[in-house]
Amino acid sequence: MEMDWEIGKEARELDEKPIIERMRVEKRSIMKISVALLFYFVTMVLFYFVF
Amino acid sequence: MELILIIILFAFLFESMDSMAGMGFGTALSPLLFLMGYTPLQVVPTILISEAITGAIDTIFDHEFKNVRYSFRPLNDATKMALIMAFFGCLAIFASICLGYFAIKFPDIVIKTYVAILILFMGISGFIKIKLNNIKFSKKRPKMLIGFSALAGFNKGIGGGGYGPVITMGQIFSGVYEKSATAIVSFAESIVSIMGIFTFFLISFAGVMVDLVLLPSLFTGGFFAALIAPYLVRVLPNKFWRYLIPAYAFGIGIYLILQIFVL
Numbered sequence: 001m002e003m004d005w006e007i008g009k010e011a012r013e014l015d016e017k018p019i020i021e022r023m024r025v026e027k028r029s030i031m032k033i034s035v036a037l038l039f040y041f042v043t044m045v046l047f048y049f050v051f
Numbered sequence: 052m053e054l055i056l057i058i059i060l061f062a063f064l065f066e067s068m069d070s071m072a073g074m075g076f077g078t079a080l081s082p083l084l085f086l087m088g089y090t091p092l093q094v095v096p097t098i099l100i101s102e103a104i105t106g107a108i109d110t111i112f113d114h115e116f117k118n119v120r121y122s123f124r125p126l127n128d129a130t131k132m133a134l135i136m137a138f139f140g141c142l143a144i145f146a147s148i149c150l151g152y153f154a155i156k157f158p159d160i161v162i163k164t165y166v167a168i169l170i171l172f173m174g175i176s177g178f179i180k181i182k183l184n185n186i187k188f189s190k191k192r193p194k195m196l197i198g199f200s201a202l203a204g205f206n207k208g209i210g211g212g213g214y215g216p217v218i219t220m221g222q223i224f225s226g227v228y229e230k231s232a233t234a235i236v237s238f239a240e241s242i243v244s245i246m247g248i249f250t251f252f253l254i255s256f257a258g259v260m261v262d263l264v265l266l267p268s269l270f271t272g273g274f275f276a277a278l279i280a281p282y283l284v285r286v287l288p289n290k291f292w293r294y295l296i297p298a299y300a301f302g303i304g305i306y307l308i309l310q311i312f313v314l
Contacts, residue, residue, distance in 0.1 A: 007129045007235075008228025010117045015230075015289050025148045031113050033278060036108055040274050043104075044052075047267045051052040 055268045058084075062101070062272025068278030070109045071292070072299040073219030073233035076102055076273075077239075081302060082310050089265065092285060097265040099247040104273075106241025107138035112208035112281035121238070129231065133238040135196030135197060136218050140243035143214070147207055148250040163311050166206055166213040171304030173200045173220040177297025191226035198223065207243075215240060216300045229292040230284050 007014055061080060069076035077098055084094045114121050121130045199309025205216040215236055223231035251261055284292065 002065055004270075006222075007125070007132065008119065008122055008231035008258065011228055011230045011289070014285065019286065019288075025282075029112075032111065032115055036278060037273075040271075043270065047270070048052045051263070051267060 052267050053264065054271060055265075057266060057267035059272040063276045064272075066101075066105055066220040066276035066278050068299060070105075070162045070214065070237055070277055070294050071233060071284055073236035074300060075217070075303055078124065078215065079306060080254045083210075084265070088177030090262070091221040092260065093262045093265055096248065096251045096261040097269055099251065100263070100266060101269040101273045102114055103241055103244035104270065106208065106237050106244060106260055107244035108152040108274065109277040109281060110234070110241055112278060113237060113284070114209075116285040117280045118281055118284050119231040119234040129235055130238075132196065132222070133235045133242070136200045136203070136235070137162060137242035139200040140207060140214055140218075140239060141246040143204035143313075144205040144247045145250050160311060165308065165309060167304050167307035169304075170208070170213050170216045170300055170307065173216060174301030174304055177220055177223060177300060180295070181293060189191075193225065196221060196225040214243070216303060219296060220300055223296065229289050229296055233280070233284065233292070233296070239251075273307045 061083060065076050067082045068079075072314060081094055081098060085091070097098075110121070119129050120127065121133070123130060126134075201212045203217035203221065204296050205218060206212065218239065218241055219232055219236050222235065223229060227235070
């Protein structure tokens with residue numbers, strides 16, 4: 001690993017923006033949240049049959 | 052399938068804190084579940100499975116909400132760091148599960164006291180770091196990070212827990228931005244938990260029976276925490292996390308000491 005790593009660069013830049021900007025959720029993120037929720041329900045259905 | 056409300060709430064609370072502050076799910080939740088009367092073979096594998104799945108979800112959303120950026124082609128520093136930590140963690144969890152279940156035990160009170168004091172010390176050092184931030188801790192120290200990963204692995208390997216607090220605070224001492232440090236821990240812990248599940252699967256062939264009755268409840272609480280926590284990390288300013296992380300580490304250290312000497 002280099003001494004001038006860029007870990008957290010985007011998070012730092014985002015921190016400099018106002019809170020309203022940080023609260024904004026992109027359409028792509030909403031899609032991913034929907035897919036995650038679907039994954040949750042499928043997993044719970046699987047648990048129902050296993051346990 | 053049984054969903055237990057109190058377990059869901061505990062899982063939600065501790066997974067939220069684990070995702071936001073990089074520590075506490077295993078260290079804080081396991082003793083509580085033991086106090087509620089569950090056995091190690093009901094608690095440990097279930098926590099590992101839950102942590103593997105929720106850690107992966109947390110990793111995806113930390114990346115999505117730009118708390119950290121991962122890249123495998125080419126391998127960037129954040130991904131490299133998570134993989135180094137996961138490597139030490141995997142070695143350690145394999146050793147600790149095998150030692151624990153094949154009856155090779157270290158003196159419990161000595162290990163737990165050592166880990167509790169180490170976490171307390173790291174919490175206090177975190178506050179000292181904030182005070183001295185502009186003097187000598189602002190440099191980036193990748194080698195120090197490898198040392199902390201090995202130390203965290205060693206703790207886990209001897210069965211004392213405290214993997215999350217050591218690697219989170221270790222990253223912060225090494226110069227990693229707080230928001231990104233907690234995100235990287237979730238990624239590393241997810242990989243380590245997968246190794247843990249694999250090891251339990253191996254020892255189950257040796258006749259050790261695991262019981263997954265808590266899994267639906269832990270998974271439910273942990274899942275929703277893993278969705279919400281990365282968003283909160285993004286929205287709240289880094290200054291908040293800079294204080295919360297060492298304070299929470301300090302709190303976990305106190306909790307462990309109370310558990311050893313009072314409860």
